Amino acid sequence: MLDNPMDLDLRKLRYFVAVAERLHFGQAALALHVTQPALSRQVRQLERDLGVELFTRTSRNVTLTAAGEQFLDDAKTLLAAGQAVQDRVRRIGAGERTVTVGFMLGTDVTAAVNAFSARHPDVPLELVRIRWWNQQQPLLDRTVDIGFVRLPIDAEGLKVLPLYPERLSVVLPADHPLAGEAAIGISALAGEPILRYADADPDWAAVWNAEPSRGPAFHDMEELLGYIRAGRGVVLIPDPVAALFPRPDIAYVPVTDVPPGRVALAWDDTRPSSLVTDFVEAARTALRLGE
Known part of the structure; x- marks a missing residue:
């Protein structure tokens, strides 16, 4: 964890990914429709912000450092999440209802998703992968409306419904x-x-x-x-x-x-949503909770 937390600029992340995928500043600049010097300055500034070298540069080629390889995976995830938030806000602003469901690897979302879609066939539903180190954050920052999580989870600000055990x-x-x-x-x-x-x-x-x-x-x-x-x-x-x-x-x-692991549904109960309520009820019915 950084001692001095920083705000990551999504534009710099896009510039970094463009270079990292091509390993060529000139080609990345053409793809981004920016000048190569401007691109180089932004990537250098990102490296200064992070305090690490992301690329090894020589007169002949550009390669990713070990930190750069790890950051490429993380940057793609951050950009995808940022795009998902923007798309969702635009749809809501245009009056389109949608539900975004988070899930952890291996959690079984099929029954609940199908039961909800049967109730609301006109409501678009999106799935977003979440990880063990940030289960709570996507729920609180509105990246997802409701999530299939694995316990334990920091439940502050969340409603949690245990679903089923896992050996x-x-x-x-x-x-x-x-x-x-x-x-x-x-x-x-x-x-x-x-x-x-x-x-x-x-x-x-x-x-x-x-x-x-x-x-x-x-x-x-x-x-x-x-x-x-x-x-x-x-x-x-x-x-x-x-x-x-x-x-x-x-x-x-x-x-x-x-003890077995346990999967649960979690959602931000401070922002009432009829669609989230309906998803919870669909999950209860599909998984036969309370029977």
Whole structure:
């Protein structure tokens, strides 16, 4: 986390992405309809704002630094979120009703989404991916109207409706001694380096980082699987996430004596919306809550 928080300029992010995707300032300037010197100045200013070099520049070529590669993924996510907010505000301003639903990887939104759409076939519905380190923020800043989240979540300012549990499994290299077991207890992992969910808040870390977490931190499934294959650690994940990444070099073994994860719906209850209320009721009906 930066010691001195800064405001990221979306224009500078667009300039950075244009250069990063082409690795050529001249081509990026043509695509953006700006002069190359102006583009270079904006990218240099972004690097000064961040306090890191995003590109390695020589007289022959331009390449991304390690920080630049990570920032490219983050910048694309920020630009997509910014565009989604702008589009949504314009639609609302034009009188068009819409519902934006956030979801975490592996959460099952199908039943609730279909039930809502059956009630409101004329209402556009959009899906937006949210992550463990910012589950609350998209709900509070109106990027999404309602979200399928994984507990725990900072519920300040939010209404939270628990939906269903998820069994947890440990992710192991396929050649690990425990990889062939039908199920294990958490004590079998004693002494194993445990991977950490990067940038997680303390409540999330206390549940999902399976203390003590002595392994590297990961930001997504690609990093997680890379660390697992390299033998750098193990980690607990929900079974629905594991089902999305079947691999011959990875094993998922159920852990029998840890509490299951839990998926919930969350929304900002300080901004009443009949469509959000209807989505909640559609989810209750589709998932048979309260029966």
